Amino acid sequence: MNKTERIQTVLSGGIPDRIPVMTHNFLMAAKEGGISMKEYRESPDQIVRVLTEACEKYDTDGVLLDVDTALLASSCGADTVYPDDIAAVVKDRQTRSIPEITEHLRKLDLASQPRIALYLETIQKLSDWGKKNDVFVRCNADQGSFSLACMLVGMNEFLMDLLDEDYEEVLMELFEATLNTSLQMHKLCYEAGGNCTSYGNSSEGCSVISPALFRKFAKPFETRFASAMNEAGIPTICHICGNVEPILDDLAETGCRMYELDYKTDIRKAKAAAKGHFSISGNIDPVLFLSGTPDSIRKEARSLCDLYRGEGGFMIGPGCALGPDTPPENITALVETVKQFG
Numbered sequence: 001m002n003k004t005e006r007i008q009t010v011l012s013g014g015i016p017d018r019i020p021v022m023t024h025n026f027l028m029a030a031k032e033g034g035i036s037m038k039e040y041r042e043s044p045d046q047i048v049r050v051l052t053e054a055c056e057k058y059d060t061d062g063v064l065l066d067v068d069t070a071l072l073a074s075s076c077g078a079d080t081v082y083p084d085d086i087a088a089v090v091k092d093r094q095t096r097s098i099p100e101i102t103e104h105l106r107k108l109d110l111a112s113q114p115r116i117a118l119y120l121e122t123i124q125k126l127s128d129w130g131k132k133n134d135v136f137v138r139c140n141a142d143q144g145s146f147s148l149a150c151m152l153v154g155m156n157e158f159l160m161d162l163l164d165e166d167y168e169e170v171l172m173e174l175f176e177a178t179l180n181t182s183l184q185m186h187k188l189c190y191e192a193g194g195n196c197t198s199y200g201n202s203s204e205g206c207s208v209i210s211p212a213l214f215r216k217f218a219k220p221f222e223t224r225f226a227s228a229m230n231e232a233g234i235p236t237i238c239h240i241c242g243n244v245e246p247i248l249d250d251l252a253e254t255g256c257r258m259y260e261l262d263y264k265t266d267i268r269k270a271k272a273a274a275k276g277h278f279s280i281s282g283n284i285d286p287v288l289f290l291s292g293t294p295d296s297i298r299k300e301a302r303s304l305c306d307l308y309r310g311e312g313g314f315m316i317g318p319g320c321a322l323g324p325d326t327p328p329e330n331i332t333a334l335v336e337t338v339k340q341f342g
Helices: 003-011 026-032 037-041 044-058 071-075 098-107 114-133 145-153 155-162 165-192 211-232 245-254 267-274 286-291 294-308 328-341
Strands: 062-065 136-143 196-200 236-240 258-261 279-284 314-318
Touching (some): 003 062, 003 136, 003 314, 026 037, 026 044, 044 062, 062 114, 071 114, 114 136, 114 165, 136 145, 145 155, 145 165, 155 165, 165 196, 165 211, 211 236, 211 245, 245 267, 258 267, 267 279, 267 294, 279 286, 286 294, 286 328, 294 328
Parallel strands (some): 196 236, 236 258, 258 279
8 A cells, every 4th residue: 555545545434554644844844945934935846845855754654735824814815924934924913894804705716816826836746746656645725614714804803703693694604705715725726636635724623612602603614615525526634723522523523534633632532433424633742743752752653553553544643733843853753653553
């Protein structure tokens, strides 16, 4: 079983020859490749170079393509900052009203946006490399409908609006627009050549909103999104930050093929809820990769291998993006452990 087949098997609910490994390492890869984040975000060739060099160095099964968490939101008109030395970030305070944002999204052609066009070119080049080397390419399409709405409105204002009944109707209209925008983005990414797409609905986790708010505002649109992706034959992965234990049964009902979870969610509880419904990616703490030792990584990876060996339903890696200063030996320890015990 080659690397692409290994991850495809897990995404489709099968049992691979061993647990696959993928890391969310664009920040680390850029630093190891000797370029700034400004140089990284502006050049498809540089992005492909540093990500493929990292994949070859650590011998991971897949490459996770990411530019920054502002790619989609900035292309949707969000006020964004572009530092030279760190990833682009959307400003906390946005200037447009919710109706203005919604109307803009209804008319938006993502493919015509410069940053999206650059990203699609990158996908094409990276996918060509992946096919030649039997490496799985996961293309991050940035935010799902809930988190995209959050970024476009601004976190503080958005969370307050969720609690105000007077905003319910305009929020639902916004979610309709962000859902359609997200669908457009995923289809563009998949058509450009990725093996799968992925997205973050980080702000819908229970570390940010209550289960009740998740079920009212997030779950319906995530379910519709998953249904559309499955109908289109596009495998996708959803990342949620924080603790999702109170909504694990809800995640089992959305139809999403794989959820990427971080260390705050008990992996055994997640495994029990996911069985027969979705696969899991994760869930080693990125801080452990940054400040831990190779032995601590081996211990954590071995525990996950013992939990999932021979069962399928799992892809191992950090539960979120790795920092740029992550020690290389910790990634090596992860891959070596999985190859031995996965």
